[in-house]
Amino acid sequence: MTSAISTAVGLLVDGVAYAMILYIVSAGLSVTMGLMGFVNLAHGAFAMFGGYVALTLVNAWQVPFPIAVVAAFAGGAAAGFLVERTIYARLYGAGVLDQVLMTIGVLFITMAAAAFVWGPLPQRIALPSYLTGQIDLGFRQVPTYRVFLIVAGFIAAAGLWFGLDRTRIGACVRAAVDNRRMAESVGIDVRRLFSLTFALGSGLAGLGGALGAEILAISPSYGIEYLVYFLIVVSVGGLGSLRGAFVAALLLGIADHGGKYLLPELGGFFIYAAMIATLLWRPAGLFGRA
Amino acid sequence: MEALGPVLQATGLNKSFGALRVAENIDLCLRPGDRHALIGPNGAGKTTLVNILTGRTAPSSGSILLDRVDITRASQRERVRRGLVRTFQINTIFRGLSALENVTLAVAERTGAAANGWSRAYGPADAADEAFGLLEALGLAADALRPVQDLPYGRQRLVEIALALGLKPRVLLLDEPAAGVSSAESDGIISAIEALSTDIAILMIDHDMDLVFRFAKRITVLVRGAVLMEGEAADVAADRRVRETYLGLNA
Amino acid sequence: MPEGATIPHPAVAALARRQTWRAIEALPWVLAVAAYFVFPAYLNLGSQILIMILFTLSLDLVLGYAGIISLGHAAFFGVGAYTAGLLAQAGWVEPISGLIAAGVITGFVGLASGFVILRTHGLTLLMLTLAVAAMLHEIANKAAAITGGTDGLHGMTFTPLLGLFRFDLFGRTAYLYSLAVLLVMFLIARRIVSSPFGRSLAGIRENPIRMQALGAPVSLRLIAIYTVGASMAGIAGALLTQTSQFVALRVLSFEMSGAVLIMLILGGVGRLYGAFVGTAIYMIVQDSAAKTTPYYWYFWLGWLLVLSVLFTRGGLIGVFERARKAVAAWKP
DSSP states (O other), X not given: OHHHHHHHHHHHHHHHHHHHHHHHHHHHHHHHHHHHOOOOTTHHHHHHHHHHHHHIIIIIHOOOHHHHHXXXXXXXXHHHHHHHHHTGGGGTTSOHHHHHHHHHHHHHHHHHHHHHHHOSSOBOOOOOHXXXXXXXXXXXXXXXXXXXXXXXXXXXXXXXXXXXXXXXXXXXXXXXXXXXXXXXHTTOOHHHHHHHHHHHHHHHHHHHHHHHTTTSOBOTTHHHHXXXXXXXXXXXXXXXXXXXXXXXXXXXXXHHHHHHHHOTTTTTXXXXXXXXXXXXXXXXXXXXXX | OTTSOOSEEEEEEEEEETTEEEEEEEEEEEOTTOEEEEEOXXXXXXXXXXXXXXXXXXXXXXXXXXXXXXXXXXXXXXXXXXXXXXXXXXXXXOTTSBHHHHHHHHHHHHHTGGGOOSSOTTOTTOHHHHHHHHHHHTTOGGGTTSXXXXXXXXXXXXXXXXXXXXXXXXXXXXXXTTTTOOHHHHHHHHHHHHTSOXXXXXXXXXOOHHHHHHHOSEEEEEETTEEEEEEEHHXXXXXXXXXXXXXXXXX | OTTOTTSOOHHHHHHHHTTSOOGGGGHHHHHHHHHHHHOGGGHHHHHHHHHHHHHHHHHIIIIIITOOOOSOTHHHHHHHHHXXXXXXXTTOOOHHHHHHHHHXXXXXXXXXXXXXXXXXXXXXXXXXXXXXXXXHHHHHHHOHHHHOGGGOEEOOOOOXXXXXXXXXXXXXXXXXXXXXXXXXXXXXXXXXXXXXXXXXXXXXXXXXXXXXXTTOOHHHHXXXXXXXXXXXXXXXXXXXXXXXXXXXXXXXXXXXHHHHHHHHHHHOTTSSHHHHHHHHHHHHHHHHHHHHOHHHHHHHHHHHHHHHHHHOSSHXXXXXXXXXXXXXXXXX
């Protein structure tokens, strides 16, 4: 019996840690898609970029892990800002199809560029010794790094909640997601707001890529491999809803991890079926506005 | 005229969104050939009423009879099939298609030809022949093959009306038919509406008073979701309450 | 009098003329037959191109004519491919009836999934198309006992075509078989899009809400074309199985859905022939580029996509048409 509880706790810790990575990577995507209705299939590319920045700094240049993680955020944000200004900004108001194609194009380019620079094989990040141990819960040991991820995820969620709920910029973002035309009519520059949000969201993706490199290995095809997962978080949670993204990430992380452990023969089948059922039940997602 | 029974009869229509009552006990009656206008200030509930009549919004209570058949719960499609047709305030025609293709779509839906996936469109005895006749009657023959997005706005409004006529309406709801059109063009639109068959009962929703009084024999005035008054155009124009609450803006 | 009731007005006749056959439409078929004689060493690639054209054509019906953007059209290609493979393993080895069976079964899958997901719109619909394909991919991946999982399905044989033509090593039979199936499917597709039903799809693509207000059963029409598109994609998949005697898991992958979308866009949507141009060029360039350095291929394909979205509309066919008009206008 205790072993069952112990297993459950282990699965839960792993599942939640995994969920936090999904949340950190997808949060920005949710806000930007909610804000501009822009379908960005290349979002994972920024996470991949952040992941490569961090692992290059740590593995090749022996930069301390915390600094590398901050650099991953900065790298993701800078890349996001650049791509948004030069390419994406031309496509606001264009059809969904154009946005889909354009962002698939960006995904391909980054994928090829990453393979050229970092090679085609998946890479893992060398964690510092203080994060590689185990924490003893009395009846079970859990990996320190997983606990660290959970704490980091909750801090990120709290920070985003604070930023969106308690700051002026956050209020503008909420207003613009809610009713863009109204927000513009009261003088909010939605385009600039979007650039800013996009850069922040890409930075978060970079952060998530770096922190999650131990779970979701960084490889050139990262952006395609996990695309469906990021989109599930965003669409099931509801576009533009951080709360929705958090809940969806938790559900997805725990169910996917637990499902693959308990019913490996089903694989990801259950996840996709659950996504389809959720979207048929609530087409705008759990926390989205219809 | 009095002998003819009503073609459209709405009785006691109510609609609330939560605590907000947007339609309150509205009665409306149209006879064949009626030229009726629905006026009211912004937010009076005109659009809500049109949506209830056409089946986009379900009323909280009340009934709608079309040719004595209860259509209160009927689908949009069913109402159109029975001859209750509307036009839209802003152009919703198919911009990339030509005027003739636009109207042909409507005719083909009415005749059921549109379900045919195997024979050639625009062949002999096609819906397009009838559609062209409608365009011709509205003076659009020369524009039949041009994409409607290239037509002047006033002509686009006429295509919108032709689209509705393609459905052979018994009751036609015209939602601001001349909105956004220059006064020169709006004359053409009004003449076209005046020339429509007297078999059709028309309800025009507008707040252009010149237009309304030129067109309508009877007028219903809607204020805050309820009927303020209904009567002959001249009586409505003379009514003190109407002048105060609404026409006061113009007079 | 020429204005008799049976003689359509010139404007109507002009619309009808837009749909009559033009001489240029023989070109792809002449080229395909010529390729058979000119490039006998490349017939295997040629069959694959013809099959992909059919797959792309099926997406054009769904996306180009009905405006349904799908990120999961490979679902149907894959179901068709696996159906043909599994039927053959179960002993149904006659190719033409196997092809028809795969088309019918895939049509039902399209009907069922269309019925469920086409009640949604926009992004939600996009996600659902993606999810349906991902789910089928996962089923094929995990049900290894039946599908072979990641190893794929192999070891099936087919009886000679019409009892006469064996599937030979050089791919001659496969090529001509694929070409014949493509021709039949193309004739069906062309017939559908130039029918009143096809025209009503154009109306739905332009403005579904207005079509609803015209009394059109919009969802029903969308489900109908989705089913036809699915069935056609399934036939393409089955054709691939029969001509290659192999089913790879990637027939159901996101990359497959993405590739077919790209091929269609490169060629031009809503034009039928866009499928021919885009697919042929994509496959030929990929064949030569991807052999040496697969990532370079993705690099340039990515740029091609970005630039084509920014600077071209209507794909390569659209560019040709504009060029032709510019040349015509330039004449003094």
